[in-house]
Amino acid sequence: MMQPVLEVTDVSKRFGGVTAVDGVSFKVYEGEILGIIGPNGSGKSTLFNCVLGQLNPTQGSIKVDGHDVTGARPCDLNRLGVSRTFQLLQVFPELSVRDNLILAGQEHEGTMLDRLLGPRDAGLTASANQMIEFFRLSHVADEKAGGLSYGQQKLLDAAMAFMAGPRLVLLDEPAGGVNLTMLGHLRDRLKAINTEQNATFVVIEHNMEFVMALCNRIIVLAEGKIIAEGTPDEIRSNPEVIEAYLGH
Amino acid sequence: MIDFLTSRGFKIFFALFIAALLITAPFYLRNFGLYLIAMWLVISVAALGLNLTLGYAGQVSMAQGAFVGIGAYVTGLMTLAGVPWPVAFLCSGLLCFVIGWVLGYPALRVQHHYLAFVTLAFSTLVFLLMRNEEWLTKGIYGLTDVPRPILFGWNTGKAFDFYFFVLGVVTLLSLGVWWIIRSPWGRAFVALRENPVRALSLGVDTRRYTLMAFAMGSAIGGFAGALYAPLVQFFEPNSFALPLSLNLLLMVIVGGGGTFFGPFIGAATAVLLPEWLRIAQGYYLIIYAIVVMVLMLFCPTGIMGLGDRFISHFRQKRISAERAEKAKDMSQQEGK
Numbered sequence: 001m002m003q004p005v006l007e008v009t010d011v012s013k014r015f016g017g018v019t020a021v022d023g024v025s026f027k028v029y030e031g032e033i034l035g036i037i038g039p040n041g042s043g044k045s046t047l048f049n050c051v052l053g054q055l056n057p058t059q060g061s062i063k064v065d066g067h068d069v070t071g072a073r074p075c076d077l078n079r080l081g082v083s084r085t086f087q088l089l090q091v092f093p094e095l096s097v098r099d100n101l102i103l104a105g106q107e108h109e110g111t112m113l114d115r116l117l118g119p120r121d122a123g124l125t126a127s128a129n130q131m132i133e134f135f136r137l138s139h140v141a142d143e144k145a146g147g148l149s150y151g152q153q154k155l156l157d158a159a160m161a162f163m164a165g166p167r168l169v170l171l172d173e174p175a176g177g178v179n180l181t182m183l184g185h186l187r188d189r190l191k192a193i194n195t196e197q198n199a200t201f202v203v204i205e206h207n208m209e210f211v212m213a214l215c216n217r218i219i220v221l222a223e224g225k226i227i228a229e230g231t232p233d234e235i236r237s238n239p240e241v242i243e244a245y246l247g248h
Numbered sequence: 249m250i251d252f253l254t255s256r257g258f259k260i261f262f263a264l265f266i267a268a269l270l271i272t273a274p275f276y277l278r279n280f281g282l283y284l285i286a287m288w289l290v291i292s293v294a295a296l297g298l299n300l301t302l303g304y305a306g307q308v309s310m311a312q313g314a315f316v317g318i319g320a321y322v323t324g325l326m327t328l329a330g331v332p333w334p335v336a337f338l339c340s341g342l343l344c345f346v347i348g349w350v351l352g353y354p355a356l357r358v359q360h361h362y363l364a365f366v367t368l369a370f371s372t373l374v375f376l377l378m379r380n381e382e383w384l385t386k387g388i389y390g391l392t393d394v395p396r397p398i399l400f401g402w403n404t405g406k407a408f409d410f411y412f413f414v415l416g417v418v419t420l421l422s423l424g425v426w427w428i429i430r431s432p433w434g435r436a437f438v439a440l441r442e443n444p445v446r447a448l449s450l451g452v453d454t455r456r457y458t459l460m461a462f463a464m465g466s467a468i469g470g471f472a473g474a475l476y477a478p479l480v481q482f483f484e485p486n487s488f489a490l491p492l493s494l495n496l497l498l499m500v501i502v503g504g505g506g507t508f509f510g511p512f513i514g515a516a517t518a519v520l521l522p523e524w525l526r527i528a529q530g531y532y533l534i535i536y537a538i539v540v541m542v543l544m545l546f547c548p549t550g551i552m553g554l555g556d557r558f559i560s561h562f563r564q565k566r567i568s569a570e571r572a573e574k575a576k577d578m579s580q581q582e583g584k
Contacts, residue, residue, distance in 0.1 A: 052449065078451035090446040092439055094506075103439055106432040107451035115432040122432045160450065 005200045011060030020046040022224035031198040035215035043224040044204045053077050081167035085157050093146025101128035104163035135159040151182035168200045175207040279407040288519045289418040290475045295499040295511030296425050297468025303505030305461030306441025307355050311367040312496045314374035315344045315466045317488025319473020324391040333397035340474040341467040348466025352459040378485035390484025394477045504552025513551050
């Protein structure tokens with residue numbers, strides 16, 4: 001049987017008396033786009049942070065390509081090929097768009113000494129330019145990221161997550177605050193990367209139209225637990241999900 | 249005009265102009281003038297180090313003066329014992345690198361003003377060691393008659409020779425710092441300053457870069473101390489007490505933190521400006537304080553930031569004009 005890219009087993013996270021994530025288990029296979037939906041406070045972002053090493057899970061294990069990475073630091077996970085975007089915009093405003101992208105890839109090139117003594121762009125200008133073109137940011141490539149519009153920054157944020165050619169990308173509300181035109185553009189780009197590079201995604205999203213159009217499989221969280229799992233059509237018609245989240 | 253000011257050609261021309269000024273200045277200056285410019289260069293190096301730690305990597309340090317002191321004492325004691333200056337210079341940098349690395353550990357746990365207090369405590373500790381450990385540092389009597397280097401038969405004892413010696417070493421150190429901030433390390437330092445959580449998620453080992461920013465900034469402070477000792481030839485612990493650290497902090501902020509030339513400009517305002525203002529006699533410190541306050545009020549990003557604002561203002565104006573022109577053309581075409 002095919003080995004999952006990501007395997008989350010019985011993960012819980014407690015903050016004092018509050019259980020934010022409660023015994024969650026799921027697997028994500030290569031080339032899959034898994035959506036995680038649920039009401040605010042259902043534990044989606046906490047689960048992401050546990051998977052990505054930003055938080056240590058209270059119990060359970062996380063494996064990437066069969067290797068146990070529970071509690072690993074985010075930078076080590078990134079070098080293993082796990083990348084992410086954040087719910088709130090996280091670009092480096094004082095760096096240019098191109099430098100943001102080079103930064104996103106440079107730590108994967110050689111040793112620290114190589115990066116000190118080697119070329120300024122760590123040999124990544126061509127890859128950064130490709131990514132800039134792919135996400136249609138060519139006209140702002142040399143602008144400081146802080147000067148871009150919200151939608152453009154969102155695209156840059158996503159582009160940075162793909163810069164190092166990751167095995168697995170976790171996107172935390174990529175559609176949040178993005179206008180309709182930019183949203184369609186973002187969805188197209190994500191679909192294209194998924195198809196062309198067989199990239200694997202896990203997406204947290206509140207925009208149901210976006211998530212239903214993008215994902216192959218969806219998990220629904222409520223009060224830290226998985227209450228449903230299935231294809232977008234199965235989730236749409238699941239009475240428990242309608243009751244807890246989607247509404248009538 | 250803006251394109252010309254930001255062009256590579258103009259930057260090279262400006263750098264050559266400054267280099268020519270620094271090379272020809274000694275032929276027109278007396279000993280005190282030479283001493284003052286050499287002091288500006290040495291203090292600029294100390295500020296360059298702090299700029300790496302604070303301006304680029306965003307780690308507040310109020311201990312840079314202490315590292316200049318450690319460098320000065322190491323070089324002073326070693327050269328007085330007959331050790332050649334280059335060896336003492338390297339030892340000063342190396343010792344400060346190691347101490348700076350250790351001092352970086354608190355920065356992994358605390359930030360901003362908490363970190364400032366940790367480094368302030370360190371600065372006080374170093375001052376007390378310099379003052380109280382008389383068997384080593386000669387306490388409040390300080391070190392006297394620190395020799396100036398003799399390199400390959402070149403005696404730098406006279407002010408004229410020593411000035412060129414300082415200019416050469418400062419140029420090499422500045423090129424080294426320029427290389428670091430232009431390398432991927434410089435980009436990682438900026439990422440550390442702007443958003444350490446995001447940097448970590450992109451594979452930047454923020455722990456290692458934080459320690460490295462502290463260690464390298466401190467080592468450069470130590471190198472500045474190794475130049476300071478033979479420049480002044482006499483110093484005592486008060487020279488490296490908290491006011492020096494605060495002054496270096498002021499230089500980085502006034503000059504423009506996170507820019508390569510900011511520390512040089514900041515050091516000029518702190519070392520040269522007070523001397524030029526001496527014609528105002530007793531009022532010079534008041535005028536100096538007012539100049540600094542006004543600058544900080546209207547330009548919190550420092551003098552280099554003022555230049556950046558000026559350039560972006562005119563660039564933005566031009567872009568808006570181009571956009572308006574384009575929109576006008578399009579509406580005319582649609583009208584046809």
